[in-house]
Amino acid sequence: MRIAIIGSGYVGLVSGACLADFGHEVTCIDKVHSKIDALRAGRMPIFEPGLEHLVERNVAAGQLTFSTELAKPASEADVVFIAVGTPSRRGDGHADLSYVYGAAREIAGALCGFTVVAIKSTVPVGTGDEVDRIIRSVNPAADFAVVSNPEFLREGAAIDDFKRPDRIVVGLAGDERARDAMAEVYRPLYLNKPPLIFTGRRTSELIKYAANAFLALKITFINEIADLCENVGANVQDVARGIGLDNRIGPKFLHAGPGYGGSCFPKDTSALVRTAQDSNAPLRLVETAVAVNDQRKRTIVRKVVSACGGNVRGKTIAILGLTFKPNTDDMREAPSLSIIQALIDLGAQVRAFDPEGMTQARTLLDSSVSYAEGPYECAEGAEALVIVTEWNQFRALDFGRLRRAMSSAVMVDLRNIYKREEILKHGFRYVNVGEGA
Ligand code: UGA
Numbered sequence: 001m002r003i004a005i006i007g008s009g010y011v012g013l014v015s016g017a018c019l020a021d022f023g024h025e026v027t028c029i030d031k032v033h034s035k036i037d038a039l040r041a042g043r044m045p046i047f048e049p050g051l052e053h054l055v056e057r058n059v060a061a062g063q064l065t066f067s068t069e070l071a072k073p074a075s076e077a078d079v080v081f082i083a084v085g086t087p088s089r090r091g092d093g094h095a096d097l098s099y100v101y102g103a104a105r106e107i108a109g110a111l112c113g114f115t116v117v118a119i120k121s122t123v124p125v126g127t128g129d130e131v132d133r134i135i136r137s138v139n140p141a142a143d144f145a146v147v148s149n150p151e152f153l154r155e156g157a158a159i160d161d162f163k164r165p166d167r168i169v170v171g172l173a174g175d176e177r178a179r180d181a182m183a184e185v186y187r188p189l190y191l192n193k194p195p196l197i198f199t200g201r202r203t204s205e206l207i208k209y210a211a212n213a214f215l216a217l218k219i220t221f222i223n224e225i226a227d228l229c230e231n232v233g234a235n236v237q238d239v240a241r242g243i244g245l246d247n248r249i250g251p252k253f254l255h256a257g258p259g260y261g262g263s264c265f266p267k268d269t270s271a272l273v274r275t276a277q278d279s280n281a282p283l284r285l286v287e288t289a290v291a292v293n294d295q296r297k298r299t300i301v302r303k304v305v306s307a308c309g310g311n312v313r314g315k316t317i318a319i320l321g322l323t324f325k326p327n328t329d330d331m332r333e334a335p336s337l338s339i340i341q342a343l344i345d346l347g348a349q350v351r352a353f354d355p356e357g358m359t360q361a362r363t364l365l366d367s368s369v370s371y372a373e374g375p376y377e378c379a380e381g382a383e384a385l386v387i388v389t390e391w392n393q394f395r396a397l398d399f400g401r402l403r404r405a406m407s408s409a410v411m412v413d414l415r416n417i418y419k420r421e422e423i424l425k426h427g428f429r430y431v432n433v434g435e436g437a
Helices: 010-021 033-040 051-060 071-076 098-110 127-138 158-163 176-185 187-192 201-232 236-244 265-278 284-307 335-345 358-364 375-379 399-405 420-425
Strands: 002-006 025-029 064-067 079-082 115-119 144-148 168-172 196-200 316-320 349-353 384-387 410-413 429-431
Touching: 002 010, 002 071, 002 098, 010 025, 010 051, 010 064, 010 158, 025 071, 033 064, 051 064, 051 158, 064 071, 071 098, 079 098, 079 176, 098 115, 098 127, 115 127, 115 176, 127 144, 127 201, 144 176, 144 201, 168 176, 168 201, 176 187, 176 196, 196 201, 201 236, 201 265, 201 284, 265 284, 284 335, 284 384, 284 410, 284 429, 316 335, 316 375, 335 349, 349 358, 349 375, 375 399, 420 429
Parallel strands: 002 025, 002 079, 025 064, 079 115, 115 144, 168 196, 316 349, 316 384, 384 410, 410 429
Antiparallel strands: 144 168
């Protein structure tokens, strides 16, 4: 099949490279010339494990091309995916749909022969209807169908998620030709037999938000249980295991930590809350999770301050991990951002290290933050070492070396990657999440 993907950001690029790898002929389009130039030269605009190799292979095979122009690839495509950003609109928390609607207008003028317009961007319920209306009004003669096809990719594991999905969701508005085309797009996956769910377009749009909101609830729930564990002398990791073995609950997304961040959960929960309020069906659980997750960063700062004896003024705090999770360079809504700012406001000197996030971090964090080349340089002269993101390279640190480098041996492990006994053996004071004394 011929496929055009509008938006070569995280979702568009990963989807495009994977669809090309399935044997489709794919053009990834983006208005930003520097991004397309970089991609043509084999440089990735984001860090995602395996992506560079996948792109290289499919470009070499002639399956994947890049373009700044939409008209030609869209006119030749069987399916045009919209994968542009839907950031939070400043002020009201709704999703900003201007890029989606702009793409729809441009696609409308280019359509030639029956074409499926598939919305991969995360969009509020009813956006498909509006895209349909826009295309129809710009080009009344166009033969097309708008479908919803949300993505469920996790940053850092996106290629695997695309190639081995738990399910594929396609929301239709009645056109059988669109159903056939979308079945054809995902046919190469049928070997692994992932459930392919065809549903109404509005339902599909809501599935995406409901999935992210549910996962955000799960994380927020275990974070509150972690606080309770600390106060009553219980252990959250054992609680998570004990409840997660119940198939109805499941073991995933029950890791307590500094609160969820990233480019999806914070924005999507807030947009869903707004949609629900506007539709007279407020989602009070999700509203509360948003507030609790926000509050969590303050709780975490108090934890760090208390680990440092109640005061961080004039002390150097070493932060390991800045990105919102490992295996990405994405700093959007990373818990590190507000934790570091709060520590600086309390008079601390912050030194940080992250394997991939430091370039972005430099543009976002206070200019007083200094950056280290690695975990041991980061710990030099520090009062406390705070693990904020669970990168693999922080999982087997040399504690003797750390102890010698630091001015005081305090470790705050916000991701519970270590066991208390092993850290105590090295003479550290160890503070983690959800382990009561
Ligand atoms: C999330 C969803 O997992 C994807 O299915 C979805 O496609 C994506 O959003 C999206 O809407 O595009 P992502 O934001 O990449 O993916 O990352 P997650 O692995 O879900 O982690 C999100 C946040 O939750 C991170 O800050 C992570 O540290 C935190 N988290 C996750 C926890 O604190 N505990 C957990 O048990 C799991």
